[in-house]
Amino acid sequence: MSNEASYKDKKVITIGIVRELTGLSERQIRYYEERKLIFPERTPGGSRKYSFADIELLMDIAEKIEDGVQTFEIRQEMMKDKKKAEQAKLRKKMIQGQLNAQFGIRKA
Amino acid sequence: MSNEASYKDKKVITIGIVRELTGLSERQIRYYEERKLIFPERTPGGSRKYSFADIELLMDIAEKIEDGVQTFEIRQEMMKDKKKAEQAKLRKKMIQGQLNAQFGIRKA
DNA sequence: CGTGTAAGGAATTCTGACACG
DNA sequence: CGTGTAAGGAATTCTGACACG
Incomplete structure (x- = not known):
């Protein structure tokens, strides 16, 4: 529950390999970074x-x-999704807090 | 059952990153290849x-x-392990065949 | 706006070899 | 045997800019 994404999220792939894997040009890949879509x-x-994960994201972006979506729109979508994910995480944490309060600390 | 290793086994990492991740020198990494320990x-x-997966293997090798084990010994161990894994796979396949023979084809 | 390209430079990687032990 | 290193060259990547539309 803290390690399964260890490969997927580790930043270890250079742009040439990303180009091969995505079929995008290096120009495109760098441009999407300039537009704050990829980091x-x-x-x-x-x-x-x-x-x-970046590679998958790049393919979604492409x-x-x-489909004619502009980069700033894509960025907006991504910020919205990010916010949703954070809220979901928060809700989960609050429910966990409720459970702990009612049934005691189970974690230790 | 055919995709979960998709990240772990994909060869996408250049030697400089491998050097950082393993702490080995490029000389060492290339030498272990020369000795047929890594491909x-x-x-x-x-x-x-x-x-x-290569990175993890490199750390095992190192x-x-x-511990003083020589490269040719490590290679022998690896070949032994590989053979064992293949036999295990074979046994599994044969058992599956028995099951199919007795209870019919379940796969389709 | 999104992408191609030529330009010049810097970082990266490659191989074969000499060295040590 | 396993590793460091200097050497020379080739592949890779970087940035800023001009172009098109």
Whole structure:
């Protein structure tokens, strides 16, 4: 419950491999970053590093762009989704708090 | 049952990242390949590509080397393990065949 | 707006070899 | 045997800019 995403989210893939895996051009991949849709990490030397999750995200982005959606709209959607996910997490945490209050601490 | 290893086994990581993740030198990583302990793929340009599974394997190898085990011994162990895994798979397949023979084809 | 491209430079990776022990 | 290193070259990546539309 804290490790299963260890491979999917680790930023270890350079842009050339991402290009092969997604079929996008490096220009496109960098542009989506410029538009705040994707957030690669960097090596000490400055090379971008992506995760498998980033690759899937890039393919979603590319599909939307093909459908005529503009980058700022995609960003808005993503922020909305992110907010929803955070709220869901919060709700879950509150329910857990209720349970702990009523039935005692089960975690330790 | 055919996709959960999709991230772990995909060869997408360049040697510099592997160096960071394992703490090994590039010299060591390339040497273990020369000794047939590890089998990276290549980009069209010739750069090595490793998987997360390779990284874990490299760390196992490094540990054994520290313990004084020689590369050819490690290779022998690996071949033995590989053979065992294949036999286990075979047994599984034969049992499945027995089941199918007795209770009919359930797969389709 | 989203993408292609040429430009120049820097970081990355490659191989084969010498060294040590 | 396993590893470090300097050498020279090739592949990879980076940024900022011009172009088109």
